[in-house]
Amino acid sequence: MLDPNPSSRTTPSDGSGPAPGGLLPPGVDRAATPPQRVAVLWCRRSADAATEALAALGLIPLLLDPTETTQFLDAMGEPSVLVVDCDALDDAAMEVLAQTRSAHPRLSVCALAGAEASRDGLLRALRLGVSEVVDPDDAEQLLATLTKVVQAPPAVRVLAVGAHPDDVEIGCGGTLLRHRDAGHAVTVLTLTLGAQGGPAVDRRREAVGAATRMGAELLLADLTDTRLDEEVGLTRLVEDVVATVRPSVVYVHSTADQHQDHRAVHDAVVVATRRVPEVYCYQSPSSRVGFSPTRFVRVDDTLDEKVDLLGVYRSQSARHYLEPDLVTATARYWARQLPHIRHAEPFEVHRASGDGPDLL
The missing domain is CATH 3.40.50.2300 (Response regulator)
Structure with missing residues (x-):
């Protein structure tokens, strides 16, 4: 079992640790890599x-x-x-x-x-x-x-963390596509294969397909679906991933969520990214009324591609929240917060240094 006490960790997560693409902690697989330069x-x-x-x-x-x-x-x-x-x-x-x-x-x-x-x-x-x-x-x-x-590797490194395959794409897929289009390096960390929601082999294949379309690195763990709140080593695992990826921007579940896995991932990531300057929380289909976003990212140009990404998850096609018209309507609803745009993704701001990438 991994060390449950994150305060005993000595690996920095402020950008001075191992280079991106380095060794991953046991139990985390690099399932997809970004396109070669x-x-x-x-x-x-x-x-x-x-x-x-x-x-x-x-x-x-x-x-x-x-x-x-x-x-x-x-x-x-x-x-x-x-x-x-x-x-x-x-x-x-x-x-x-x-x-x-x-x-x-x-x-x-x-x-x-x-x-x-x-x-x-x-x-x-x-x-x-x-x-x-x-x-x-x-x-x-x-x-x-x-x-x-030669163009240097991207200075902005983005890490999006989700409990299950498709969580990240639902919550911030359009924003991640904006990051990709801006030349930022995008990594997705998914902590379970979502076996309670469908065959794990199918969900893994779908997650790889979505990451490949997005041009993102995909890191997959196979922790127990619906039991992440009982994973003693969860924070340590995320810390090790953060030390490897060295993100400057992180997206994760909100704590205002009915799903215990989502709340557990939020809590672990908040601790593991305590030195990351930009941390934002995205909305899930299971988010509660308490979800209170104050940052809204325009996704007019990437919404259609986000819908296509969600279509990769064919094993989840019966889920109403993946229906294209609902995805589009949700983005249209949040766009009311910004002038002169039609679609947006909402985020709670956990931490913002003011120096992060401006995608509005």
């Missing part, structure tokens, strides 16, 4: 040095023809960096580069230009916003330059 290369010469440097930075290098890039960006989203060989910058490639820079102004672009590189091509690339120019034959300089221009 990728780099796109346009090269006519050998790309070995560039691919080795990118791989050393933890990126997956993808060698594409410039004409394939727009389709890739539409399907996969913005890569961490675009590496272009000046010798590959013909008129068609320059047009694609201009379109890419216009559509993705934050995207870092690094030009490979050796001693024989076309001066005209290099000048045109610089006019289009190339971030850095580097000699592809200088391996040390190449690695140093790519290290400088």
Whole structure:
């Protein structure tokens, strides 16, 4: 049994602990991982040095023809960096580069230009916003330059905690999608497989599917459904997850809830995240009248995708609270708190430093 006394813990949960993606406590499985960070290369010469440097930075290098890039960006989203060989910058490639820079102004672009590189091509690339120019034959300089221009891992790390599969998606799915779209790293921690509500194997598969669609990391524990209030080591387990994920924003059940598992998770998370600057409590179908939100996040742009996420939970399709019209009506109801929006998700503010991400 894990240590029931959280005050005896020495692992910090203020951002100074292990790096994200590190070791998890026993009983917690990394069931889904976020999409890999990728780099796109346009090269006519050998790309070995560039691919080795990118791989050393933890990126997956993808060698594409410039004409394939727009389709890739539409399907996969913005890569961490675009590496272009000046010798590959013909008129068609320059047009694609201009379109890419216009559509993705934050995207870092690094030009490979050796001693024989076309001066005209290099000048045109610089006019289009190339971030850095580097000699592809200088391996040390190449690695140093790519290290400088590659987009850093997200500074905002979000942890959403739920007792059962689908809890998080119901309570804050639209908000988590907003975080994802803002480039924030999202982790979902689900503490049971919800075996009292359906076959555990189905609910696990559905949770993985929903996290994958959301681009989130999914951490799953298999504690006893409906008995979390009796789990002596629950706080310690959550503390260990917090030390690994190192979140800057946390979402969890409200204590104003009729379900004993939800209240137990709330209590454990409040203790385990005592050094996290932003902690918010979401509404569940079992929330009581005492749920008193004071923060409302606009989900106009993500509500349809939230409904699709909830549709992944087919084993729960008979639950009235998953019906799309009720999900939409609930978001419409809470939007009355904010001007000029149609849909919102409500949160009780447990802690807010004032420096958290503004999603309104």
